[in-house]
Amino acid sequence: xxxxxxxxxxxxxxxxxxxxEPSQPVFLxxxxxxxxxxxxxxxxxxEALMKVSRSxxxxxxxxxxxxxxxxxxxxxxxxxxxxxxxxxxxxxxxxWTTEDMEFAQGHLRILSGLYGLLGPKDYMQPYRLxxxxxxxxxxxxxxxxxxxxxxxxxxxDQQAQGLVVDLASQEYSKAAQLKSINQRVITPVFKDLxxxxxxxxxxxxxxxRGAMAKFIIQNQIIxxxxxxxxxxxxxxxxxxxxxxxxxxxTRDKNSIAS
Numbered sequence: 001x002x003x004x005x006x007x008x009x010x011x012x013x014x015x016x017x018x019x020x021e022p023s024q025p026v027f028l029x030x031x032x033x034x035x036x037x038x039x040x041x042x043x044x045x046x047e048a049l050m051k052v053s054r055s056x057x058x059x060x061x062x063x064x065x066x067x068x069x070x071x072x073x074x075x076x077x078x079x080x081x082x083x084x085x086x087x088x089x090x091x092x093x094x095x096w097t098t099e100d101m102e103f104a105q106g107h108l109r110i111l112s113g114l115y116g117l118l119g120p121k122d123y124m125q126p127y128r129l130x131x132x133x134x135x136x137x138x139x140x141x142x143x144x145x146x147x148x149x150x151x152x153x154x155x156x157d158q159q160a161q162g163l164v165v166d167l168a169s170q171e172y173s174k175a176a177q178l179k180s181i182n183q184r185v186i187t188p189v190f191k192d193l194x195x196x197x198x199x200x201x202x203x204x205x206x207x208x209r210g211a212m213a214k215f216i217i218q219n220q221i222i223x224x225x226x227x228x229x230x231x232x233x234x235x236x237x238x239x240x241x242x243x244x245x246x247x248x249x250t251r252d253k254n255s256i257a258s
Contacts, residue, residue, distance in 0.1 A: 001222055002160035002183075003108045006172040007118075008085030011126040015081035019098055022078050022153055022195040023105075024071060026118035026155060034114055034129065034147070037137050038064045049135055050128070060128045070223050071123035080120035086203055090210025090232070093120065096217070104217045109156070113144050116152055132171045145175055153177040161250065163224060167209040186245045187226055188212055190235055193252045196217050198241065208233050208249070 025031060033053055041064075043051070047057035068075065080093040080101065096104070098154070101120060110118040113129040134143050141147040156164060164171055166187045178185050190208040191198040211232035221227060228237040234251040242248045 001107055001163045001165060001216075001224070002156060003165045003216055004156070004168045004173070004176060005087060005091070005108065005110050005209065005213055006168045007110055007112050007138045008083040008088060009128060009130070010084040011128075012077070012082055012084050015077035016094060018078060020078075020101055020121060022073070023119060023121045025115045025118055025122045025124065028069065029153070030148075030151075032069060034137055035067050035127075037066065038129070039067075039175070050130070050133065053254060056128075063126050063128065067125050067127065071125065076123040076125045078120060079118040079122045079124045080104070082126070083110070086206035087210040088176075090207040090209070090212075092213050094156070099220075100217050103220050108213060108217060109159070111168050111175060111182050112151065113175075113214075117155055131175050140225075148175055150177060153181055157182055165212075165224070165227070167213055184224075184245065186227070186247060188227070188230075188247045188249060190249050191251070193250065198248075198250050204233070204251075208235055212249075 041061070043054065043057045043061050046052070046060050047054055050057065050060065052060070055097055058207045080096070104120045108120055110120075111116055111131065113131040113133065114127045115122075115124060118124060119145065129144070131144050136142050137144065137147055156176055158166065160183045162183055164178060164181065164183045164185045166178060168176070188209070190205040192201050192204060194201070212227070212230055215221070215230050215232055216227065230237065230249065233251070234253055237252045238250045241250065
């Protein structure tokens with residue numbers, strides 16, 4: 001089983017001391033190529049490309065200027081601690097035990113516009129580069145989807161051992177080319193009752209994706225049927241509304257009336 005998550009735009013500024021040996025990203029050389037092109041861009045170019053404010057563009061440029069290899073304890077942190085946001089609130093990696101981290105390294109991957117795929121132990125440095133960005137990063141590639149091509153899919157195929165649990169956003173799942181993968185793909189979906197109808201509320205759904213990943217890791221789940229026991233944040237598996245390998249988890253008690 002391999003669980004896929006999206007990254008976040010918000011980066012953590014520090015990490016706890018670790019009791020394991022961090023590893024290097026599998027696609028670090030590809031990341032170096034992307035970063036070398038980013039480093040050539042001025043603040044105005046970054047602002048226009050990423051459609052962000054000038055202050056954010058300045059932050060992006062500063063991160064690019066500091067980004068360097070090799071990744072070490074002094075200039076990088078494990079990806080498990082590198083991201084902040086709703087998904088990573090649910091994932092709650094700082095509560096993990098050594099056993100949790102070991103299981104996660106074998107069964108969790110974070111999709112990334114810059115790094116491609118990150119295991120939780122993999123070193124990373126802060127960045128901002130969304131997968132869906134329309135950036136002609138080389139003469140052969142009009143965007144990051146064409147840059148990564150089938151590389152992420154092939155790597156996932158090698159590691160998944162028959163099952164992928166897709167907890168990533170559509171933007172990142174697209175890069176993994178899951179429709180063409182030689183694995184069973186289960187996609188958990190989280191919805192809340194709103195005015196008598198179940199709807200995906202992204203702030204909650206994102207956190208629930210992280211919480212589901214944490215549930216899988218801390219219970220060392222290999223059999224996907226055990227995922228149906230997830231009750232994090234009040235969500236429960238809904239057999240009636242689930243279809244095939246799209247597994248719906250619904251929440252009623254915190255229903256929203258307006």
